[in-house]
Amino acid sequence: MPDLQHCIIVGGSHAGAQVAASLRQEGWEDGITMISTESVLPYHRPPLSKGFLHGGKSDDELLIRPADFYTKQGIEVRLNTRVTRVDPVSRMLSCDNGAQLAYSHLVLATGADVRRLSVPGSELPGVCYLRGRDDVMAIRRHLRPGGHAVIVGGGYIGLETAASLRKQGMEVTVLEAQSRVLQRVTAAQVSEFYTRVHREEGVEILLEASIARIAGGDAVEAVVLSDGRILPADLVVVGIGVLANVELARQMGLETDNGIRVDEHARTALDDVYAVGDCSLHYNPYYDTWVRLESVQNATDQARTAALAISGKPSSYKALPWFWSDQYDLKLQIAGLSSGYDQVVIRGDSRRGRGFSAFYLREGRLLAVDAVNRPKEFTFTKRFLAEGRSADPQRLADESVDFKACFS
Structure with missing residues (x-):
């Protein structure tokens, strides 16, 4: 181990930024270096497909913390730098610019990267992804009112992007396989519900659609579907999921099955090496399963857990997952994990209007809620899930019953 204590954080993500801040909050007085492949300081990612894409947020507003925070806290930030190799024996890491650094503690906050579309024409200018700030800047160059945008993928990113592009006057088609x-x-x-709302907003949604190729000369001009349909396109945005960035961890000999496996303190199998955020796989006691979560909540909470462990104040990570998605005037708030549900209870009318909640149960046990424009139901359900309380499905479905009275 190096004579001096030095924590190096690989990744300038939500998780990486939070580890650095939390270390100082917990009294860590030694060196902290954060190494990021990004060209800018750590920033909020959720607004990328929403406020930042349609111009409602500036670069400064996007930052998680202002530049002087890192200076005042004595946190060295190295931008435009990629860690290429880590030797866990000598505790040395190498960067693509030739720099070599020694660490006493290492935090992998390498995040995830987009799945790439692999069809002819997918490398044409105008075929974009949406994961980082630079991706949004690339998309903006192809925006124009009346232009045609094709979104590949009907997940949250795809639908959020569709909503943002419609707000800017583009004709939008969503392709879902x-x-x-x-x-x-x-x-x-x-x-x-979301299909109805998007169609009401003027978005065309094509289901069971597959792409044969993307056509164009100097730039994208059209998307050709496998059934022969041709969709005009000035812009194609691909949102078909992400893959955890585990290459560095794999090179170090760590287990990397759908993420870097960590314990309840965010520690990997290597001494003084931690993994946090989108790249990490952890055990969730609420659901008795191993999960890799792509959420700000998990990134920040797990980062705080790692900082506590590094500071000699270990505290087990136990947090109920929660997420959100903003589209048009809709705020979807999700508490819990719905995987494996065998019953869905709807409170409200999902077929009309713009507000309802969907409750997911398995063998009578409440697992999760999707609350659309119903913040109180989200807040109470999130609390009740964390407390392990159960709910009566019949009461949940009856809006004449006081919501809190549905739980026991």
């Missing part, structure tokens, strides 16, 4: 949007993450009623 499965039989409904949001199929992997929501019940059919929620999928049908």
